[in-house]
Amino acid sequence: MPQKKQVTQVQPFLDKDTETWSYVVYDREGGSAAVVDAVLNYDAASGRTSNRGAEEIVSFIRRKRLVLEWMLETHAHADHLSGAPFLKSQLGGRIAIGEQICQVQEIFREVFNLEREFLADGSQFDHLFKDGEIFQLGALEARVIYTPGHTPADMVWLIGDALFVGDTLFMPDVGSARCDFPGGDASQLYHSARKILGLREEIRMFVCHDYPPKGKRGYQCETTVGIQRRDNIHLREGVSEAEFVEIRKKRDADLAMPKLIIPSVQVNIRAGQLPPAEPNGAVYLKVPLNQL
Numbered sequence: 001m002p003q004k005k006q007v008t009q010v011q012p013f014l015d016k017d018t019e020t021w022s023y024v025v026y027d028r029e030g031g032s033a034a035v036v037d038a039v040l041n042y043d044a045a046s047g048r049t050s051n052r053g054a055e056e057i058v059s060f061i062r063r064k065r066l067v068l069e070w071m072l073e074t075h076a077h078a079d080h081l082s083g084a085p086f087l088k089s090q091l092g093g094r095i096a097i098g099e100q101i102c103q104v105q106e107i108f109r110e111v112f113n114l115e116r117e118f119l120a121d122g123s124q125f126d127h128l129f130k131d132g133e134i135f136q137l138g139a140l141e142a143r144v145i146y147t148p149g150h151t152p153a154d155m156v157w158l159i160g161d162a163l164f165v166g167d168t169l170f171m172p173d174v175g176s177a178r179c180d181f182p183g184g185d186a187s188q189l190y191h192s193a194r195k196i197l198g199l200r201e202e203i204r205m206f207v208c209h210d211y212p213p214k215g216k217r218g219y220q221c222e223t224t225v226g227i228q229r230r231d232n233i234h235l236r237e238g239v240s241e242a243e244f245v246e247i248r249k250k251r252d253a254d255l256a257m258p259k260l261i262i263p264s265v266q267v268n269i270r271a272g273q274l275p276p277a278e279p280n281g282a283v284y285l286k287v288p289l290n291q292l
Contacts, residue, residue: 006139008160010206011060012221015039015053018080018260019209021221024057025137025159026066032138033066034093036157036164037074037208038083040272042263047285049274054083058090068093069137074166074208075154076104078181078265079258082272094126095271098146098155101128105269107182112266112286115276124271129155147196149189150177156196163199163225166208168192171220172227174211175234176244180252186245193235201226262287 011024018039026033035057041050061068068091071084075097084095105120122128129135131146140160147154147168157164167177168189176193179186196205203225210219229237234247258264263285267274274283 006160008140008162008204010162010204010222012206013053013057013060014219014221015041015080016219017041019211019219020077020080021206021208021210022053022057022083023164023206024060024064024066025140025162025164026064027138027140027160030065031067032136032140033061033064033068034070034072034137034142034157034159035061035068035084035087036072036206037077037166038071038087038272040081040083040086040267042081042260044260044263049081051083051086054086057083057087061091071095072157072164073097073268073271074156074164074168075151076101076265076268077167077208078261078268079209080260081264081267084272096127096129097122097125097271098144098153099128099130100146100148100153101125101269103152103183108265108269111182111288111291113288114266117276118270124269124273126271131155145195147189147192149179149185149187149192151181152183154192158199158203161203163196163203163205164208165196165205169196169205169228169232169235170207171210171223172231172236173213173216173233175232175251176248178252178255179248180255186248186252187241189248190235190241190244197225197229197235197237199225201229257292261292 009026013022023036039053129144133144142159145156150167
């Protein structure tokens with residue numbers, strides 16, 4: 001008899017404050033799991049953090065009797081703080097990102113004039129994945145695909161039949177990620193997207209954010225490679241590189257900076273850890289004036 005195809009189990013979690021989707025990905029109940037793009041809740045007005053969303057993920061993993069092996073970051077996010085360290089403290093596992101994070105760390109070490117002890121070598125993470133690297137998540141085979149453009153360090157994770165694309169692509173009626181952050185490049189994003197859209201059309205695709213067109217629908221997180229090829233407003237089949245670059249540049253020129261970019265980047269390039277405490281025992285985040 002032919003062997004039954006392994007289907008990736010995916011449980012999404014939405015943080016409405018940042019319109020961010022996080023995912024628990026696993027092979028079976030009682031099996032192995034990874035969490036993609038976990039969120040640390042942060043109130044910008046008070047500077048207070050909480051693990052409200054991450055605690056829901058911990059509860060789900062325990063309820064399903066899963067072993068958490070990985071906390072995977074698609075990139076160093078600029079719109080939410082990572083909840084990966086809390087998950088690790090509760091459940092174990094390793095925090096991982098693409099090896100090009102070192103480029104992003106180098107850029108923002110200068111922007112924020114970080115402490116001398118901060119090293120732009122990726123050592124804050126437990127593992128740095130290389131493009132094309134293969135790893136196992138229980139019975140599921142996972143592959144790492146390098147997709148620069150939004151930032152120099154974006155990776156997407158193909159785990160079984162499920163693809164986690166971070167900010168590279170959004171739902172088809174939203175389009176693609178901005179490319180105006182330091183190190184971003186619209187031409188690179190075009191080629192990264194074409195790499196993704198060259199995968200099998202039936203592969204399920206899960207996005208990191210959704211920004212629903214006003215009044216048209218609720219939040220969504222799942223589409224397919226085939227649907228994106230046909231319907232993505234920025235990158236459907238037939239859109240040339242030059243057309244996309246022009247679309248992206250015009251769109252980016254009108255976008256405001258993400259409201260949490262300053263705290264997010266400082267924390268996320270540290271694998272979700274907060275900056276070291278000052279001599280008075282308090283932790284501070286810097287605000288660089290007139291630099292971003």
